[in-house]
Amino acid sequence: MIKASICTIGDEILIGQIVDTNSSGIASALEATGIKVRRMVSLSDDRDDIIKTLEGELKESDLVVVTGGLGPTKDDITKPALAELSGSAGYVENMEQMEIVREILRSRGLDLLDINKAQAFVPDRCEVIPNRFGTAPIMVFRFPASRFGHTATLYAMPGVPHETMGMLPDVLKDIRSHFPLSEIHHRSIMVYGTAESALSKEIEPWENALPDGVHLAYLPNPLTGIRLRLSSYGGSEDVLNEEINKLKARLGSRIYSDEDDNLSRTVGRLLLQHGKTMSCAESCTGGEIAHLITSEAGSSGYFLGSVTSYAVSVKENVLGVNAETINKYGVVSSEVAAAMSEGVRKLTGSDYSVATTGLSGPGGDGINPVGTVWIGISGPNGTRTVTKQYHNDRKRNIQRFAATALDCLRLMILEDYPV
Amino acid sequence: MIKASICTIGDEILIGQIVDTNSSGIASALEATGIKVRRMVSLSDDRDDIIKTLEGELKESDLVVVTGGLGPTKDDITKPALAELSGSAGYVENMEQMEIVREILRSRGLDLLDINKAQAFVPDRCEVIPNRFGTAPIMVFRFPASRFGHTATLYAMPGVPHETMGMLPDVLKDIRSHFPLSEIHHRSIMVYGTAESALSKEIEPWENALPDGVHLAYLPNPLTGIRLRLSSYGGSEDVLNEEINKLKARLGSRIYSDEDDNLSRTVGRLLLQHGKTMSCAESCTGGEIAHLITSEAGSSGYFLGSVTSYAVSVKENVLGVNAETINKYGVVSSEVAAAMSEGVRKLTGSDYSVATTGLSGPGGDGINPVGTVWIGISGPNGTRTVTKQYHNDRKRNIQRFAATALDCLRLMILEDYPV
Structure with missing residues (x-):
């Protein structure tokens, strides 16, 4: 079985300022490709230590994936360390990456500085996979068996998570074309x-x-x-x-x-399929449902809009929730959730709507405990409400409330259009 | 300066199933104590590899903190590996930990099995710090200078995050009483x-x-x-x-x-300080600004609400943007951004408001390229607009648009209330 090491370079991880999520993402992708990750190492921006550590890993592993330390500033020293490790005589310009660097700076209206240009120069002993998401290219160093006792490959990737994860498929493609891998199939089944x-x-x-x-x-x-x-x-x-x-x-x-998916995409697919639209009214989720829906490209095809009603006055004046309903049942209630979902459906003219009112924390309201949510869902066949009780962590509660609201909407659409 | 390594043992990290948060927590605690973390390593439940790796780290570091692999099941082999590494002749019972094990099982209504009792037995060459949060004690191995060229200490801690973090203060206390520590200070400066x-x-x-x-x-x-x-x-x-x-x-x-901070918290602080409120109208950011603001506890003290106006009809009917303005200048324009921010300010009665209209992608609108945003900011002293041009990644653009909008709002409040 092909063995791999993952090395992360950067002081910000070693002082505990950021949690390293890249290594986990790379590891699960390698695992899914049929490669055994035998070790992860995080080390600091120290040239000698980088070289010594990478040599050690190249001796024990068939492939080493390095992230970080490729930025344009002085504290980023992965590139010179790799030049030394590979015995490169100097740096060469990669024309394809230089074009990307130019384009990125042009699109941001910024001047092309020498330190930006330097990003597209790489040690002469490496191959390049251009980075479509940023200025630092992926560098591929292939070492012959004479060097570490077996053929070994080192991939150096930028450490900015969206660049690392965005370029990972290209690295995996290169790995698959260079290493003999056994057959592995994975499937995801999403349950809510x-x-x-x-x-x-x-x-x-x-x-x-x-x-x-x-x-x-x-x-x-x-x-x-x-x-x-x-x-x-x-x-x-x-x-x-x-x-x-x-x-x-x-x-x-x-x-x-039955594939790797999420609830907002699933709801969007159902709405598009039946030519329907949606809106939402958010209190305790504070915009998270709208954010999840609109994170999907093409959501303007079914999402009309939303109202975040944090203040009671917005619930009354914008969503048209009756002041009496609020006084009688309280803000966190089935009645207010129903009125909010009906209000935003009427306001936007959407086919469906979903609303949330609850207590994400910290602290309850004296009546309901923290973690309580009421969800209202309205559609052509009426309105219903659902309540759930979650935990004590504000950010987690906002996520769970929003996901549960999307799931309730999904179930209502499924009832209206049985498969 | 005292140098440390952090080693995490367990296959679940190497296959990418869980993200290692312990290492980051330990690192920031060590750093704050004046210890330089020079390396983090994650390795699998392989006895030889554990011993070889720990020997390597003990040679280079003054102290090594190991987490994981101390559970009662067969795949947990950190303890026998440490017994071998330390040259222990056998295992001895730690009475204090045995009492904790008994108490934990009793409180859960479970029988005390042999595999539970085994948790309180430790290699005879270690000192014990009893673990109040679980069954596996912290083992402290002190190696004389003759072994690794300098005195070196290894702390083996359980890997369950709440046990690791719960017992960390006890480990730090032991470290402080055994090592001469120098001073380290960190400061963060946030620039936008x-x-x-x-x-x-x-x-x-x-x-x-x-x-x-x-x-x-x-x-x-x-x-x-x-x-x-x-x-x-x-x-x-x-x-x-x-x-x-x-x-x-x-x-x-x-x-x-000048401390580790974010823009939504900073805007919230400014609003609270001056007793003012805000609202927002979001098109291309689709709820992200409201979500960022309401992710902060206490935001109900200054955030009244928001409208996500994805459909033109919502811009016109809810926010009161003139249909002529939209026809004449286009949806993505300074004029519409201004009208949206003024509209939501009026609708909610807030002191300040911020609005976004733009193209997060994929694709432009035939006039403006993808990545274009117009931001409108309104306050007691009027309305202004700002435009920015970013890149073509939808999720990143939504984040950048939202952050820039919050920054524009921050700058307007700062102008109204100069320091």
Whole structure:
């Protein structure tokens, strides 16, 4: 099995200022490609230590993925360290990356400085995968067996997470074309509305009967629910499809997708499919539902708009919620959630709408505990409300409230248009 | 300076199933104690690799903090590996930890099994810090100078985050009583409105004149701008304050905070300070500004609400933007941004408001390129608009548009209430 090391360079990780999420993202992608990650290392911007560590990893691993330390400023010294490690005689310009650097600066209306140009120069012993997301290219160093006892490849990637993750598919493509890899298939099944432990108990008989070589992993996330990753090592994809069909028979509409997906995309797909529109009214989610919906390209095809009504006056004057309803039942109530969803549906003229009112924290309101949410959903066939009780963490609660609201909307649309 | 390594043991990190947050927490605590973390390593549950790696780290570092692999199940092999590394002859029972193990099982209504009892047995060459949060004690191995060329200490901690973080103060206390520690100070300076490369050029004279032992690092982020981290090794905090004052004189209001901060918190602080309120109208940012503002606890004290106007009809009917203005200037224009911010200010009755209209992508509108945004800001002294041009990544553009809008609002409030 091909073995890999992941090395992260940068003092900000070593002083604990940022959590390294790149390594985890790279590791799971390598794992899914059939490569064993044997080690992760974070080290500081120290030239000698970088060279010594990378040499050590290249001796033990077939491939080493390095991130970080490729920025234009003085504290970024990965490139000179790699030039030395590879025995490069100097730096050469990569024309393709230089064009990207020019374009990025032009599009931002910035002058092209020498330190920007320097980004497109690389050690002469490396191959380049141009970076479409930033100025620092991916550098690929291929070492012959004479150097470390076996052929070894080093990929140096920028450490800005969206550049690292954005360019990872290109690196994986290069890896697949250079290394012999065994067959692995993965499928994701997205489940919402059941806690991990309850789901685990419910599907235990199915899990225990999985054929040899098929493995299940749980990947819970407050925004997307539980992703079940089913992996087949050495087998065909048909085996996975068969197992997924069995699982669908068990879980029904709690499975919202049989690929890696999220709730806002699923709701958008349903709305487009039936030519319908939506809007939302947010109190405790404070804009998160609208943000999730509009993070998807093409959402202007079904999303009309939303109102974030933090102040009671906005609930009354913009959404038309009756002052009496608020006084009688309280802001966090089924009645106010229903009135908010009906109000925003009328205001925007959308087919469907969803509304939230609750307590994301810190602290309850003296009546309801922190973590309480009321969700209102309105559509052509009426309005309903749902309540849930979550925990104590503000950011997590906002995410869970928003995801649950999107799931309630999804279920209402599914009822109106049964498959 | 005392040097440390942090080692994490466990396959779940190497396959990318979980993100390692312990290392970051330990690193920032060590850093604050005046210890330099020179390396972090994650390795798998492989006995030989554990021993070889830990020996390597003990040679280079004064102290090594190990987490993980101390559970009761078969795949947890850190303890036998440490017994071998330390040359222990066998295992001895730690009475204090045994009592904790008994109490934990009793409180959960579980039987005390042999595998539970085994948790309180430790290699005979270690000292124990009892773990109040779980069954596996912290093991402290002190190696004489004859072993690794200098005295070296290894702390083995459980890897369950709440146990690791819960017991960290006890480990730090032991470290402080055994090592001579020097002083380290860090400060963050938050800058918005200048690209990293341009900022680097602008402050180069200041950076080059920094006193010995003071280091600068750039940490750019689309939501918070550029965080400049200034670190002083061995010097006093006064040195940093002096340098920050010099930088403030150069950069003026582009510095929005001299501690680790973000723009929504800064805007909130300014509004609270002057007893003012805000609202927003979002087109291309689709709820992100409201989400950022309401992610801060206490935001109901100054945030009244917002309208996300994705559809033109919502811009006209809810925000009261004139249909003629839209027809004449186009949706993405200074005039529409101004009308949106004025509309939402009137609708909610807020003191200030900010609005966005632009093209987050993919694709432009035939007139403006993707990445164009117009921002409108309104307050008691009038309305102004600003335009910016960013890149073509939808999610990044939404973040940059939202951050820039918050920064524009911040600058307007600062003008109305000069410091």
